Amino acid sequence: MKSFNLEKFFASKSAAFVLPFIATVLLFAIWELAVILLKIPPFNLPAPTNIFQSMVTFAPQILANSLRTLWTTMLGFALAVLVGVILGFMIGYSRVAYLTMYPLLVAFNTIPKAAIVPLLAIWFGANAIPATITAFLLAFFPIAVNVALGLDTVEPEMKDVLRSLGATQVETFQKVGWPHTLPYIFASLKIAASFAFIGTVISESVASNAGLGYLIVQATADFNVPLAFAALIVLAIMGVILYGFFVFLEKKVIYWAR
């Protein structure tokens, strides 16, 4: 007799937490097993238990460097949201701004950011500033593009309805442009948050005095591979938490979007 209804569980809310958890545990189990069975040396691929052990041993270092990476990323990300939204509205609303700035933005975005970090380090030194700027540089572009896209996709009929009511530019923005763009902003925030983390870590691993990127480079230089992996896992956890936060915020703010 089956008392547990699988299909009902898959449709339930808790499945969204339980299933990824099971997948993670399973991944670690397979990983552990593979390391043991194939006798992989720890400086090539440490087993998960080895990594967690190292996480405990180096807890103070990991915590301090995580906090550094976290606030650097958040600062760069906050700047990216501000500048990205403003730029997006400019290129979305003004054809002149679009024509003049869009090619520049695209050209700038194609430059690999890792190539800029050494320059930033010369200008600002090996500290948190290059990391913040790199996080910002990676994150603002998707936000700006999505905001402009959001404004651009307001139905022409809707614009006509507002114009025929005699709505001013400001009213059109308030009543249609801004709310219509919100789902696009949220979609971009989720991408931009992970981009900001990437930016910070790139910069920290090239030119910095602290942060998880710095920790990873130092650890691998010492052949302390388990510590490098521990830092990677912390990085992944922070990224997932930030992503989850925006998903949560999105559901609250744009509950009407389907």
Added chain:
Amino acid sequence: MVQPIVDPTSPDSRSLDTAPLLEFDRVGLEYPFEGSMRRIIEEVTLSIRPSEFVSFVGPSGCGKTSILRMVSGLSPAPIGQIRYRGQKINKPLKNVGIAFQNPVLLPWRNTLNNVMLPLEIVQPYKRTFNQQKEQYIRMAQDLLSTVRLQDFQKQYPWQLSGGMRQRASLCRALIHQPEILLLDEPFGALDAFTREEMWTMLQALWMRVKCVGILITHDLREAVFLSDKVYVMSPRPSSIIYTETIDLPRPRTLEMELSDEFNHYFSNIRRHIHHN
């Protein structure tokens, strides 16, 4: 002051006024096409009295939609002119209501708030929106019950069927008591059953507001059912090739569709439709 919603049974000052509200004076339209100008609308001259409901029918591409855009002032007539109360229309008119085939309701507003949108923008309602909100809500509810949406005020657009969305869109087009209602194939995307139901509801709404109605449609029965006058347009470059005055009593009912009179009007118009 909010204008009271007009009682359809009492004589209305607007309908007694016989001076034309809109005059089309040799209106034409051309479009650049492969290096030269291509004439879309040859010449249209006609006038529309207050509270008259007219339809434009004709083959696709004959510039029907452009006529609406020219009347609304969203794209003023490039050749000839359209006059509103004797004034040439050269910028968007403010007291019009518009509904398209796409109902374009705002997804973040429920039905009631979607219908109330014009009151937040158009004067004199905008000025008193906060003070008289209760009254405005009642106005919106009143219109919504005319189209039997009174139980769907709190629903969001995605929770409504296509026909319901279109009914809400019609209420939005009329809540600010516009002088001109412009309808661009509003029921084109609906199935035949829903469409006929919409005709009676549109008629009920329109008879309350008694504004000028201008309907663009492909559906000749729809044109006969709703209009006082049907203008038939020729293929491009188009002009009005036939005008039929529909003298059926109002409110019209779906049973009338089966009458000889109705079919007489229908076949008269049908005979003048050319296919290109």
